[in-house]
Amino acid sequence: MKEVLVTIQSVYQYLEKLGPKKSFQILKNLGYEKLLSLTGKVPKERLIVLTQKLSEDTVVELVNQIPERVLVEMIKENSDDDLVYFIHSLPMSDLALVARSIPPSDVSALAKSQGKETSVEILKTLGIEKSVALLKEINMKDFLWLIKETNVPSILKLVSTLTVADCKKWIKTRGIEELPVFLNYFGVDNTLSIFHKLGLQKALDLLHLLGTREMLELSLLISNMHLDPKKLPDLHWLQDKLEKTPKGASKTKSRKQAAKKKTKKVVKKK
Known part of the structure; x- marks a missing residue:
């Protein structure tokens, strides 16, 4: 009973700090039970600071669209400034999808590593659905390692150009260490350009055939060759000839020639 009274007191103190108009709107739209439950799980001071920085409509939408368990974890794992920036920078539907799909601790790690502005840029550039899909294939720790070993613009350009299926295929086949x-x-x-010219599967096949070091060395060797693009031969005639040749025709011809030689040998013996 004492805990209930303390929680009720916290609710009224929380509402009092917001002013009569804002507190009335929030109480009216959320209902006493939701507010009571939330104030019992989140420090009152943090709720007051967050609510003061957000409009009453945003507060109501936030509580209604994001499950309470997730919202509590979001507030626990992220700073007030980061949370407010995310809430103001992303549509509520996108924010709710991120909150439900990416652990709040991962979002916090991204913000601490890259800053809140860059974190939002990454999500917006890739698209929320694609970001969520990719982070199911690669954990946040590895993603941050990739950024550290390269840079944000390169990773964004690469991943934006490739499909989720391409990324999954590369990760499954080669991992991320070579990227x-x-x-x-x-x-x-x-x-x-290499992926575009060969296609991802052929690029993977070539890597498997040559090995990483050999492919890099071969690329360097070719890049130093003085080649005249005007002398690039047209090999369409060869491709057409190969396509016109019936499958197994060359094998049949070889077998017939071998059979003729064998017959000649038998006749000579007689």
Whole structure:
């Protein structure tokens, strides 16, 4: 009973700090039970600071769209300034999706590592759904390692250009350790050019065939060759010839030639 009275007292102290108009709107739209539950799980001082920096409509929308358990964790893991910036910078539907899909501790780690402005830029550039999908394939710790080993613009350009399926295929086949090697050696534009020319699967096949070191050395060797693009041969005639040749025709021809030689040998013996 004592705990209930203390919580009720906290609610009224919380509402009193907000002023009559704002507190009435919040109480009217949220209901006493929701407010009572929230003030029992979040320090009153933090709720007051956050609510003072947000409009009553935003507060109501925040509480109604984000599950209480997640909202409490968001407030616990992130600073007031970061939370307010995220809330003001992202549409509420996007913010709710991030809150439900990405652990608040990961969002906090991203903000502490890159700053709140860059964190929002990353989410907006990639798109919320794509960000959520990618962070299911690679944890936040590894993502921050990638950024540290390269830079934010390169990672954003690479991931924005590739599909989620492409990213998943690369991660499953090669992991992430080689990505900084390629991005720092080739640059993001040249890396994307290779993927565009070969297709991701052929690029992966080539890597598997040559190995990372050999592919880098071969690229360097080719880049130092003085080649005339005017002398690039047109090989369409060869491709057309290969496509016109019936499958197994060459094998059949070889077998017939071998059979003829064998027959000649038998005749000579007679």
